[in-house]
Amino acid sequence: MPAVDIAIDIGGTKTLVSVFGDSEQEPYSSEEFPTRPAEGIDSFFERLSDICLRMKGNRNINRWGLCTAGVVSPEKGNLIWSPNLGWKDVELFRRASSFLDTKGVVENDCNAAAFGEWTFRKDIESLIYVTVSTGIGMGIVARGKVLRGANNAAGEVGHTIVKPDGPTCTCGRRGCLQAISGGRGLENRAHDLLGIEISTKEIIDRAQLNEPLFKEMITEASETLGRFLCNLIDSLDPSVLVIGGSLGKNQYYFDRILKVIEENRYRIPGKKVKVELSSMKPNPNIIGILSLSRRTHKD
Numbered sequence: 001m002p003a004v005d006i007a008i009d010i011g012g013t014k015t016l017v018s019v020f021g022d023s024e025q026e027p028y029s030s031e032e033f034p035t036r037p038a039e040g041i042d043s044f045f046e047r048l049s050d051i052c053l054r055m056k057g058n059r060n061i062n063r064w065g066l067c068t069a070g071v072v073s074p075e076k077g078n079l080i081w082s083p084n085l086g087w088k089d090v091e092l093f094r095r096a097s098s099f100l101d102t103k104g105v106v107e108n109d110c111n112a113a114a115f116g117e118w119t120f121r122k123d124i125e126s127l128i129y130v131t132v133s134t135g136i137g138m139g140i141v142a143r144g145k146v147l148r149g150a151n152n153a154a155g156e157v158g159h160t161i162v163k164p165d166g167p168t169c170t171c172g173r174r175g176c177l178q179a180i181s182g183g184r185g186l187e188n189r190a191h192d193l194l195g196i197e198i199s200t201k202e203i204i205d206r207a208q209l210n211e212p213l214f215k216e217m218i219t220e221a222s223e224t225l226g227r228f229l230c231n232l233i234d235s236l237d238p239s240v241l242v243i244g245g246s247l248g249k250n251q252y253y254f255d256r257i258l259k260v261i262e263e264n265r266y267r268i269p270g271k272k273v274k275v276e277l278s279s280m281k282p283n284p285n286i287i288g289i290l291s292l293s294r295r296t297h298k299d
């Protein structure tokens with residue numbers, strides 16, 4: 001019976017598990033289930049274990065990888081802190097290896113995604129991956145190495161302050177990038193201005209219909225993010241900037257971001273940078289964590 005590789009992506013709302021045949025790049029099965037982090041870590045890992053064991057059937061597990069939002073120490077194998085999940089000091093590696101064997105890796109989800117996107121492209125020097133959905137996060141890969149920072153906290157761009165007197169962020173400070181350009185930030189601002197509950201998708205739809213308030217919100221959000229990404233490109237000079245996440249991949253939003261980058265980036269003779277939408281299936285986090293595990297645990 002051939003062995004399988006398992007990739008796990010724990011998100012604030014949903015967790016995705018994908019099972020891959022040996023050296024396959026496309027999963028032969030994927031399942032999503034609600035994370036429900038408030039029910040506790042024990043409950044989550046029991047449900048995860050049941051699903052992984054059912055999905056692998058009678059096949060052996062060869063390698064596994066697990067990524068999640070938050071500050072992760074791949075060396076120690078733990079999640080230091082995840083405000084999205086409300087979890088602190090979780091021994092991810094020990095818990096997962098209790099039912100998946102020991103050939104595994106754990107990583108921050110944006111770092112994994114950046115590595116997935118880098119692996120997918122041939123012969124590039126470096127890549128930045130920025131995800132824009134409820135919040136905003138980033139991963140950087142340079143010459144095949146994931147840049148994690150001294151405290152495994154590199155890439156927390158969602159909480160960089162871009163407008164000192166801007167809206168209050170979930171972190172308690174004012175004017176963070178994600179409070180202006182992220183999904184939750186947009187929803188909170190619509191609530192503050194109009195007193196209504198409205199989804200990010202509906203805000204964009206209504207901006208496209210030229211409703212002035214929504215159009216203004218999306219213009220400010222996309223211009224702020226576009227200028228921020230210009231600064232990233234100018235600071236780090238990546239070969240490729242990949243944008244992912246449900247909001248980032250919205251064509252209306254993406255086109256506006258792209259326009260701002262094109263109009264504002266610092267032009268150096270001969271300098272080229274590609275700005276692309278993520279197209280990896282089922283998502284770059286899964287492909288990235290799978291690739292990191294395969295690179296770490298070669299047969």
Ligand SMILES: [Zn+2]
Pocket residue numbers: 158159160169170171172173176
């Ligand atoms: Zn913040």
